[in-house]
Amino acid sequence: MKIFLNGKLVEKEDARVSVFDHGFLYGDGAFEGIRAYDGVVFRLAEHIDRLYETCHTMLIHLDMDKQGMTEAVVKTIRANGLRNAYIRLVVTRGDGDLGLDPRKCKGSPNVIIIADKITLYPDELYRQGLEIVTVPTVRNHPEAINPQLKSLNYLNNILAKIEANNAGVPEAIMLDGSGYVAECTGDNIFMVKKGELKTPLQGRLRGITRDAVMELADSKCGLKVSETLITRHELFNAEEVFLTGTAAELIPVVKIDGRMIGTGKPGPVTGKLLKLFQALTRKDGVKF
Numbered sequence: 001m002k003i004f005l006n007g008k009l010v011e012k013e014d015a016r017v018s019v020f021d022h023g024f025l026y027g028d029g030a031f032e033g034i035r036a037y038d039g040v041v042f043r044l045a046e047h048i049d050r051l052y053e054t055c056h057t058m059l060i061h062l063d064m065d066k067q068g069m070t071e072a073v074v075k076t077i078r079a080n081g082l083r084n085a086y087i088r089l090v091v092t093r094g095d096g097d098l099g100l101d102p103r104k105c106k107g108s109p110n111v112i113i114i115a116d117k118i119t120l121y122p123d124e125l126y127r128q129g130l131e132i133v134t135v136p137t138v139r140n141h142p143e144a145i146n147p148q149l150k151s152l153n154y155l156n157n158i159l160a161k162i163e164a165n166n167a168g169v170p171e172a173i174m175l176d177g178s179g180y181v182a183e184c185t186g187d188n189i190f191m192v193k194k195g196e197l198k199t200p201l202q203g204r205l206r207g208i209t210r211d212a213v214m215e216l217a218d219s220k221c222g223l224k225v226s227e228t229l230i231t232r233h234e235l236f237n238a239e240e241v242f243l244t245g246t247a248a249e250l251i252p253v254v255k256i257d258g259r260m261i262g263t264g265k266p267g268p269v270t271g272k273l274l275k276l277f278q279a280l281t282r283k284d285g286v287k288f
């Protein structure tokens, strides 16, 4: 496997960063999870834009411009002979000293691109739907670490994931500080009711899969689409609930906190949106 590391393609064994890297010491960095389908990197420009926005807010200055970053992603996929891939793009603050002050990271940020085969939820979970629970750990306050940042500081989500693991379910619903539904540990959440598709307005990352699904629901399904405040009560009484993310695409949810959702089986709107999304992934992106 070839890994892109600071401008060079190196073997996996040689793809190493220093123990003084602040991404390692402090989770001080940004990342993207990207997917390629049959020779198309789905919405790569949107991923790159989001990465640069995260870096801008974190005051991480990349030497590479967006065009260079786009080419580096494509080059890494090609070097590994992949047509379908999951790509992890990681930018860290770089090497500093043991203190947290980013001014001590005097060199360039470390830029790492890994292109691998994708690992997915098992097929039966798409057919049967997920059972999930709400967990006690709330999503980060936007003025602490804004969930809009796709940062390497993932402890908020990991603590929630541990709570899901302890409950014996594959995902966790996280609420925001006000008690409204925010998102899951690595996926956005949607509900369908009476011809309307709703997704949380705040406390969540603005997922690229989420945006695509909202566009498809509006343009191809005639659904009314809104970003709004959602309570657990509304989710429990939805006709359908599903999660979205680059790796998961769209995955149905059939039980939340012991309450059956709709008929208890994956619903027709979720199924239709998944088909439309999968068709879009082969068209909308950077061809290689």
Ligand SMILES: *Cc1c(COP(=O)(O)O)cnc(C)c1O
Binding pocket: 033, 150, 157, 183, 184, 185, 186, 187, 188, 205, 206, 207, 208, 209, 210, 244, 245, 246, 247
């Ligand atoms: C990456 C991520 C998502 C999903 O975003 P996509 O762009 O659709 O992959 C949702 N929530 C969190 C916390 C994430 O890190």
